[in-house]
Amino acid sequence: MGELWVDGGRCQGHARCWALAPETFEIDEEGYAHVIPGRENSGDEPNVRKAIRNCPERAILERETNDAGEKASEVSAS
């Protein structure tokens, strides 16, 4: 499982992730989504999977980590 993040270059503020998985996503004052700090590893939870599948911009991604725990390639979770 990778580290969950919202690509700020793709997110357009639909806020579907926040509606479906408010325990993992928060919305900033301009309406853009972010993963709540400490919730980067919640990518396997059903609500989060649902949020990923419903994001109209396909902006919720998982960052693969290699064996050393370093950030490696970025792959779409959709």
Place this chain on the structure above:
Amino acid sequence: MSTETERGLSHNKSDFDFHGRSLDNIFDEYQDILTNGPVGHSNKYGGFWYVTKSEDIFNAEQDPDTFAVGPSMILPPFGTDVPLIPIDIDPPAHADFRKILLPMFTPMNVSKLGPGMRETARQLCHEVLAAGDVVDVSAKLARPMPTIIFSRLAGYPEQDWPIFDRWIDEIIYERTAHPETAYAAGRELNDYFDRLLDEREEAGPEAEPSNDLITQLLKAEVKGRKLTREELLSYCYLLFLAGLDTTAWAIRSALWYLAGNPQAQQQLRENPDLIPTAAEEFLRTLSPVQAMARTAKKDTVVRGQEIKAGERVVLVFGAGNRDPEVYEEPNEIKIDREDNRHLAFGGGIHRCLGSNLGRAEMVIAMEEFLKAVPHFERANDDEPWHGVGPLTLKIGA
């Protein structure tokens, strides 16, 4: 016209239209187009390419350098040839204009409006009940609710509200058959906002209601300067049309569906927690915005079809929302559909600014209507699924 043969298209709909009575049977047409020729050319409205696959629409929206919104994403025009801010503005100017109102439309800000919205919905539903057993719920709820809620948010004085429906009808719904009517109403609407802005500026900042949209626009700065009167008028014009009409359609179409489908109606009565999920499904299948236009900035290719720089392109969201490659049984309305990445609010940098408000209004309208009003059915089967015209219901049938 023999555009199809000239362009070598095998299965083309040269009369494809997405307005008025064309919407009556458009879902059958979408399936035909999606199956047999998902990109084609219509001769309507000066000619445009239609793009119907969900993936193609998504890709076009992610590429504003190729698929620009200027001169306008509205086809045919909303009774004006002035580019509307922010929807008809391309990068780089677009982001600064959009940023002004983004904070007003976040889910948190919208939820602050919740109690007021609910109170308005309750009052209107009460009036529906008081009107008897056969009631036009479009006139009694679907239209007035967004008018009241958006007008308060925007700062339109209450005494002006009664005239708003006519401007919407003439600008949005007469523009295909009678463009001159739309332009005449457009001039009235523009003059209305010119006077309203005069009044607000004369009254000065102390007299202004603290946090309405017009105040935000008057205070706003773009690149270190205030907005010009022309820019303010354009922004006000767009907000008016976007804030009132689409939500009215969304509420009306949801009630239209529930009136014709007693099982779904009963299911939502028994399980109101399902209403937000159902709202997404109504937005997917009966969306008020069936299509929006772009203009190719450079030569490009969509699904093998060449499109030349300068040609109009219409992204048919309503068709993409019924694309069998994306949705299981796309033409079935399943009020508990969970995977619903639809295009009702568009996407990319022009995502509907008011999507969170529109959703909230729709959900609250359905919740309060189902709470207040007993079993209802359609009283007139000739009333179409689309638009904001009458929706006559038999209540307590």
